[in-house]
Amino acid sequence: MKAPRLAAVILAGGAGTRFWPLSREARPKPLLKAGGSDTLLGEAVARARRFAARRDVWLVCGADHAAAMRRAAGLAPDRVLVEPCGRNTAPAVALAAARIAAEDPDAVITVLSADHRIPDADAFAESVHRAAPAAASGALVTLGVRPTRPETGYGYIRLGRRAGRAYPGLHRVSRFVEKPNRARAERYLARGGFLWNAGIFVWTARTILEEIERCAPRLARGLAPVRRAAAQGERLERALAKAWPKLPSEPIDTAVLERSRRVWCLPVDWRWSDVGTWASLAEELGVNGSDSHVLEGRALLCDAPGNLVRAHDRPIVLLGVEGLAVIDAGDAVLVTKLTNSGSVRDVVARLRKEGRSDLL
C-alpha cells in the first residue's frame, strides 16, 4: 500500500476575547505571539510542515482577517479558504475536505487549531504518522492529550477498549465529556483513562465527507453546491457566498464525532495547551511561584515573582507584586490577577456594552 499523502488543515476562526487587550476584533488570537518569535498561526504552520508539503497545508479563516492571516501563514493564496462568516468548525472542516478531495480524496488530513501551543513539533508529527494508517483505512482519529492537572477548562475523552492489532495504539472512544467541575476533573486525573480533547483530528477527505453525509445531513445538503464548485475548481467563492450563511453553525465534535461509529482515539503524551487565558499562557511559559515571564518589551521586576508581563513602547516596572498579568497592548493596559484572567471576557462584554468599539 502506497503511503498516503499527508495534508494539514489549520482552523483559524474565533477572536479569543479572553486575550484582551492583545487580541482584538482586528487582531485575533492566531496572530498573537505567545512567547515564541512567531505568531501562534506561524507556529501552527511550522508544526504542519513537519509532516506535510507546503502545498498540502491549508488554512480556513474568516473574511475579516484573511489578508493578515495569509501573510502570517505564508501560504499560497489558493491554500487559504475564506469563510464568508463564522459557522463554527463543522462547515470549516467540510469545506477544507471538499477542496482537498478535489485533488486527492485519499489524502490524510490532520485538522489543527491556529491558536494552540504544542512546543514539541517533532512529537506532534510522530503522532500524526502513527494515526495516519488508521485514518487511511477509514478511521476518524481524534488525538487525546494525557492530562497533567485537573483542568476544568477543557473537554475530556473517556477512553474505551484498545483497538488491538488493526489500529495499534488506538482506543475506542467510550464518550466525550463536557468541561467538568473541579471535583470531577480531579477524579478524572486520579482515575486515569480520561484525556483532554484537544480538537486535533486525523482522517481522510473521503471519510470525513462520508461521515458528514451520514451524521450531519443538513450540513451536507447545504454544502453540496460548495462541494460541486470545489470539485470543478471554479466559482468556489461565489458558491461559498451563497451557501455559507444558510449553513447550521456547529462544531465538528457534536456534528460528527459524537455520532459516528468510526471514531478512534490516539492517546498522546506531549505538552499541549489551548492557551485559553492569560493564566494558561503563563503556565505554558513557565510562570510559577518564583519565576515571571516577559512576553515582549522591556520590564523590570523587583521582588515580583509569578507574573506575566507584556510591555509595549514603554518599560513596565513591577515592584512587590505577584501572580499578575500586566499587558500593555499599546492602546490599552490590562492589570489582572492570573487566577482571575478567565473573567477578561467580562471586561470585553462591558466594553461592548459601553460602546467602546475602539477597544474591541
Added chain:
Amino acid sequence: MKAPRLAAVILAGGAGTRFWPLSREARPKPLLKAGGSDTLLGEAVARARRFAARRDVWLVCGADHAAAMRRAAGLAPDRVLVEPCGRNTAPAVALAAARIAAEDPDAVITVLSADHRIPDADAFAESVHRAAPAAASGALVTLGVRPTRPETGYGYIRLGRRAGRAYPGLHRVSRFVEKPNRARAERYLARGGFLWNAGIFVWTARTILEEIERCAPRLARGLAPVRRAAAQGERLERALAKAWPKLPSEPIDTAVLERSRRVWCLPVDWRWSDVGTWASLAEELGVNGSDSHVLEGRALLCDAPGNLVRAHDRPIVLLGVEGLAVIDAGDAVLVTKLTNSGSVRDVVARLRKEGRSDLL
C-alpha cells in the same frame, strides 16, 4: 501695634524619588498633580495666597527646574529665588529671609513645602494668623499636626508646657523626635502630646536671621555676602553662585529649631500629608478597602477596590486586583502594591545603577 506684613516662603527642593515614575529629575514632585486640578506647587501658592499678597509669596527652588517652577507657581520672576545647587532647607530658608528682610525685616514669614497637601486652605490660613502675633514678637513658631494614625514616616514634636497668656494656644517644644518605629508611633498616638512635625514654620525675617547667627554660625558666615547683596538689591545671583556651593547642607530643623530657645509649637487639627509615597497619596485621596481612585486618564475598574490608578494616553483596565498603584507616566509604567510603595526608591536606585538615565 500695626498688624505685621504676612509673607510666605515656599520651599521646592527635592525630587521626590518615591513618586517614580511620575516624579523625575526633570519633573519633580511639586510639579505633579495629586488629585486636584492644579499641581502641588500651584496648590501651595493658592494656600499662601489665603493670607499673603501675591508680592509677598516667595519660592525657593533649584536651578534645574526654575523655569517650570516659575510657570507652575505663577509668581513674578523676582519672587523666585534660585539655588545654584541643593543645600537642604537651612540655606534656602536663610536666603529667603535675607531677601525679605531687605524689604521688611519685620515681615512674618510662613515657611511651607511645595509638595505637601493641606486640603483645608482656610483652616491653614487661620493657623497662620494665630501664630503671627507670637512670631511678630520674636518667637520661632512651628506648626504641629495632631496625628490620626501611628505614622512611622514622619518626625514628631513632643509638646511641652503651655505658653500661657503671652502666646495663647502655643506650647513649648519638649523635644523633636526622629521617625519612630511602629510600636513607638502607636504609643505616641495613644498617649497624646506628640504631634507630627510638618516642617511648617512662622517667624519674622529678623528673628530667623538672628537665630541662624546664633545657632548656625558657619551657615551665617557663608551667607554673609548673599545677605549683603540681598540688602543692596544687586548682584544677588553672582553672590549666590559664589557662596552657595560652599555652604553646609543642613535642614533648618537641626540647624536652628533643635538648638534655639525661642521655639514654640502651635498644635493644629487640620488634615496634612507630606504625600511621601503612593500609599500616602492614595490615603489622602480616599482610597480604602472599597474605593479606588483614578488620578488622571481613563480607567475601567472591574471588581478592583482599593487601587490608585493613573492612565496616560491609553486606558488602564484593572480586573480583580486590589491595593495596587498602577501608574502610567507615558514613558514608564509602575505596578506596585500600595503597601510596598515606600520601596519605589529602590527601583530608582536600581535604574541609576543600571545606567537607565532615560528613566530617571
